[in-house]
Amino acid sequence: MVSVELITVGDELLIGQVVDTNSAWLGQELGRIGAQVDRIVSVHDTAADIEAAVRGALERADVVIMTGGLGPTKDDITKRTLAECFGMRLVRDEAVYEHVRQMTAERGMPFNTLNQDQALVPEGCRVLPNRVGTAPGMMFVQRIGERQRMLFSLPGVPFEMKTLVTEQVIPLLREYFALRSVVHRTMMTFGMAESALAMTIAPWEEALPAWLHLAYLPNPRGIRLRLSAYDVEQSVAEQEITRQFEKLREYIAPYMLGYEPSSVESAVADLLRERGKTLAVAESCTGGAVSARITAMAGASEYYLGGVTSYSNAAKVNLLGVAAEDIERWGAVSETVARQMAAGAVTRFGADYGVSTTGVAGPGGGTPEKPVGTVWMAVAWRTVEGAVETEARCMRFSELREQNIERAATHALNMLRLRLLGVSEAFQQTGML
Amino acid sequence: MVSVELITVGDELLIGQVVDTNSAWLGQELGRIGAQVDRIVSVHDTAADIEAAVRGALERADVVIMTGGLGPTKDDITKRTLAECFGMRLVRDEAVYEHVRQMTAERGMPFNTLNQDQALVPEGCRVLPNRVGTAPGMMFVQRIGERQRMLFSLPGVPFEMKTLVTEQVIPLLREYFALRSVVHRTMMTFGMAESALAMTIAPWEEALPAWLHLAYLPNPRGIRLRLSAYDVEQSVAEQEITRQFEKLREYIAPYMLGYEPSSVESAVADLLRERGKTLAVAESCTGGAVSARITAMAGASEYYLGGVTSYSNAAKVNLLGVAAEDIERWGAVSETVARQMAAGAVTRFGADYGVSTTGVAGPGGGTPEKPVGTVWMAVAWRTVEGAVETEARCMRFSELREQNIERAATHALNMLRLRLLGVSEAFQQTGML
Numbered sequence: 001m002v003s004v005e006l007i008t009v010g011d012e013l014l015i016g017q018v019v020d021t022n023s024a025w026l027g028q029e030l031g032r033i034g035a036q037v038d039r040i041v042s043v044h045d046t047a048a049d050i051e052a053a054v055r056g057a058l059e060r061a062d063v064v065i066m067t068g069g070l071g072p073t074k075d076d077i078t079k080r081t082l083a084e085c086f087g088m089r090l091v092r093d094e095a096v097y098e099h100v101r102q103m104t105a106e107r108g109m110p111f112n113t114l115n116q117d118q119a120l121v122p123e124g125c126r127v128l129p130n131r132v133g134t135a136p137g138m139m140f141v142q143r144i145g146e147r148q149r150m151l152f153s154l155p156g157v158p159f160e161m162k163t164l165v166t167e168q169v170i171p172l173l174r175e176y177f178a179l180r181s182v183v184h185r186t187m188m189t190f191g192m193a194e195s196a197l198a199m200t201i202a203p204w205e206e207a208l209p210a211w212l213h214l215a216y217l218p219n220p221r222g223i224r225l226r227l228s229a230y231d232v233e234q235s236v237a238e239q240e241i242t243r244q245f246e247k248l249r250e251y252i253a254p255y256m257l258g259y260e261p262s263s264v265e266s267a268v269a270d271l272l273r274e275r276g277k278t279l280a281v282a283e284s285c286t287g288g289a290v291s292a293r294i295t296a297m298a299g300a301s302e303y304y305l306g307g308v309t310s311y312s313n314a315a316k317v318n319l320l321g322v323a324a325e326d327i328e329r330w331g332a333v334s335e336t337v338a339r340q341m342a343a344g345a346v347t348r349f350g351a352d353y354g355v356s357t358t359g360v361a362g363p364g365g366g367t368p369e370k371p372v373g374t375v376w377m378a379v380a381w382r383t384v385e386g387a388v389e390t391e392a393r394c395m396r397f398s399e400l401r402e403q404n405i406e407r408a409a410t411h412a413l414n415m416l417r418l419r420l421l422g423v424s425e426a427f428q429q430t431g432m433l
Numbered sequence: 434m435v436s437v438e439l440i441t442v443g444d445e446l447l448i449g450q451v452v453d454t455n456s457a458w459l460g461q462e463l464g465r466i467g468a469q470v471d472r473i474v475s476v477h478d479t480a481a482d483i484e485a486a487v488r489g490a491l492e493r494a495d496v497v498i499m500t501g502g503l504g505p506t507k508d509d510i511t512k513r514t515l516a517e518c519f520g521m522r523l524v525r526d527e528a529v530y531e532h533v534r535q536m537t538a539e540r541g542m543p544f545n546t547l548n549q550d551q552a553l554v555p556e557g558c559r560v561l562p563n564r565v566g567t568a569p570g571m572m573f574v575q576r577i578g579e580r581q582r583m584l585f586s587l588p589g590v591p592f593e594m595k596t597l598v599t600e601q602v603i604p605l606l607r608e609y610f611a612l613r614s615v616v617h618r619t620m621m622t623f624g625m626a627e628s629a630l631a632m633t634i635a636p637w638e639e640a641l642p643a644w645l646h647l648a649y650l651p652n653p654r655g656i657r658l659r660l661s662a663y664d665v666e667q668s669v670a671e672q673e674i675t676r677q678f679e680k681l682r683e684y685i686a687p688y689m690l691g692y693e694p695s696s697v698e699s700a701v702a703d704l705l706r707e708r709g710k711t712l713a714v715a716e717s718c719t720g721g722a723v724s725a726r727i728t729a730m731a732g733a734s735e736y737y738l739g740g741v742t743s744y745s746n747a748a749k750v751n752l753l754g755v756a757a758e759d760i761e762r763w764g765a766v767s768e769t770v771a772r773q774m775a776a777g778a779v780t781r782f783g784a785d786y787g788v789s790t791t792g793v794a795g796p797g798g799g800t801p802e803k804p805v806g807t808v809w810m811a812v813a814w815r816t817v818e819g820a821v822e823t824e825a826r827c828m829r830f831s832e833l834r835e836q837n838i839e840r841a842a843t844h845a846l847n848m849l850r851l852r853l854l855g856v857s858e859a860f861q862q863t864g865m866l
Contacts, residue, residue: 109628
């Protein structure tokens with residue numbers, strides 16, 4: 001198996017100002033193509049530390065991927081250090097020079113000496129053009145003893161690094177190495193806790209062929225179930241994994257959102273598109289998060305008409321048609337207000353479906369009856385007769401604002417998904433079939 | 434300065450299943466007491482990898498802190514490996530044995546051999562009792578050449594690790610080492626590219642006292658400028674850093690958002706609160722992201738009335754009062770529509786300020802005149818006479834949907850911030866004072 005070592009350069013990681021999410025992403029992406037990250041090293045941006053890390057990594061690994069330290073300012077010294085390390089001088093790359101010139105012009109930035117220096121590269125490295133940023137990536141091939149090693153130096157800005165890896169590094173690795181064949185496929189689930197899920201699917205898990213490996217990968221937006229096959233012919237592995245996930249439907253169909261990168265919102269989008277239906281949202285405690293998650297998906301305008309974030313009571317009344325006396329009587333966080341908000345989204349936007357949230361996100365605003373974390377959510381839809389019907393649900397989350405917003409948005413979207421699937425209200429309340 | 438190396442043990446980090454937040458937390462906590470993390474290494478949970486990492490770290494650092502691999506299951510081999518590494522045999526610690534027995538009883542778990550083995554510790558290490566979990570921490574003191582080195586092995590579960598570090602590791606470090614004092618302070622900026630910023634503040638940077646170290650930390654929501662002082666009395670360092678950031682105002686005042694964790698939206702929130710003004714938003718291409726960023730902050734309801742995401746033209750007309758003929762004539766992505774949307778937010782919500790976005794987020798929808806990444810944004814405000822005035826700006830971002838949404842939201846909020854500060858429109862267009 002091709003062994004990879006990651007080196008992340010920058011004080012910000014060592015002093016804990018930034019969490020290293022780049023390495024986790026790289027670990028996943030490389031794993032997908034059958035390369036294995038065997039070590040991750042984070043060092044200061046000093047020449048001595050960078051050089052020591054590079055020399056150590058080249059001793060151990062087939063491939064070294066470095067991120068960070070390629071910016072235009074004085075503290076960015078990765079490029080100079082690599083040039084010294086490999087005994088190369090820095091020369092101007094005309095294509096990069098032109099790219100940086102254009103990019104700075106487009107953004108109305110000055111094309112000063114610092115930017116011009118971004119076009120300097122160690123002579124003899126392979127330049128990996130960075131179409132989404134100014135600092136190019138670089139590839140070095142080194143022979144150490146018997147073996148050829150590859151070293152990549154990439155910018156630390158996550159989307160620049162990711163673009164370079166996806167478009168250039170991975171194709172180069174595939175070209176240079178015979179990668180071990182690996183097939184991963186991941187099913188996204190939502191709505192069941194990990195231990196309950198494990199108990200429910202235990203018979204399925206026990207019947208899996210020995211060469212299929214199951215992993216549970218929980219995160220706040222659901223639990224991912226990954227099946228992996230190593231060194232099995234790709235078509236055979238893919239067929240068997242597909243067959244196994246089909247079998248899994250017998251156990252947990254309403255909890256299955258689809259293959260990664262599915263999410264509750266992408267499942268909703270698929271259902272709306274299939275049926276030619278439209279959606280509008282009415283948010284209070286989620287504050288725009290439901291709308292933002294829908295519109296983060298390309299093509300959302302096909303089915304999404306828009307939303308109202310009614311953070312004030314007046315906005316609930318004026319923009320969504322909630323009855324002022326109901327807010328007065330039951331409070332803004334109440335079943336009737338949630339239902340009226342969802343219905344208001346349907347009528348005001350002329351949508352087929354509406355979904356709403358109203359709750360106490362915290363840290364302030366809690367009461368003994370409605371503590372922080374209490375959220376009412378509702379779904380509304382137009383019947384064939386043209387009437388608007390609604391269903392509502394109350395949940396209690398945590399004391400953490402960020403978590404309450406995320407969970408309320410996810411559960412509201414899931415409630416809509418279950419309505420679109422025609423799963424009964426009883427199921428929604430209990431999570432039981 | 435006491436040099437620390439962190440070793441995190443576990444496949445889950447290398448395959449990217451888990452993001453290493455423990456190391457960032459340790460970097461911060463150790464920095465606070467003047468110990469410096471100089472390297473972070475993540476390795477597989479195999480004896481060879483752990484031993485190689487431990488030997489390398491003990492060569493370089495005064496203190497090594499290992500996390501992970503102390504659980505009761507077969508793949509947790511840190512303890513056995515350390516015992517072999519240091520030539521110690523495993524012996525039962527009676528206090529730990531009793532603690533694990535009690536803890537398993539309380540949780541209704543079986544006190545089986547796996548759990549009993551948690552009381553085995555390398556003979557001669559110092560046991561650090563874990564009051565919140567079953568795996569104890571351990572401290573080893575090793576003489577290597579002239580110097581004494583300390584190695585801590587801690588559980589990887591974040592709250593167990595944190596409890597042990599706070600209650601035991603840090604007091605032990607204070608006892609064994611004369612710790613260097615360190616002060617960090619970070620200023621958040623937005624609106625100037627890194628190279629332009631570096632050029633603009635060069636005279637200020639050059640005039641900094643030699644004992645203050647400056648670092649640029651860019652991310653998509655701005656560039657952070659961090660000043661650090663080592664071995665300087667805390668009050669002196671803090672005063673000087675404050676004075677220097679005050680001096681920085683002469684160069685880039687309108688770009689400075691405040692000390693970390695400031696953001697464009699928190700700066701907007703502060704200005705609105707100070708002035709007792711309210712805000713509403715009207716979003717198209719950002720799809721709720723502006724609203725979500727405002728409401729992510731606790732207490733947003735003090736100044737935030739709400740927003741409309743008008744993803745369809747009908748919503749722009751019906752909910753925000755944009756003239757249908759202007760959409761027809763100029764297109765939804767146009768200066769006049771942006772201005773009318775912002776004005777609509779002010780009038781429909783009865784707010785003092787409004788901000789809007791309308792653009793082509795991509796990947797579809799671009800035209801030669803309005804390519805993907807084109808965004809119009811506008812700010813509206815009520816004058817003392819009660820009229821609504823607006824200003825608008827067009828920007829071109831990238832081809833990536835996610836980035837376009839994030840940058841449009843940030844720039845729209847920044848435009849509002851500059852309006853609240855009374856910085857001229859000419860400045861906003863050019864970024865120049």
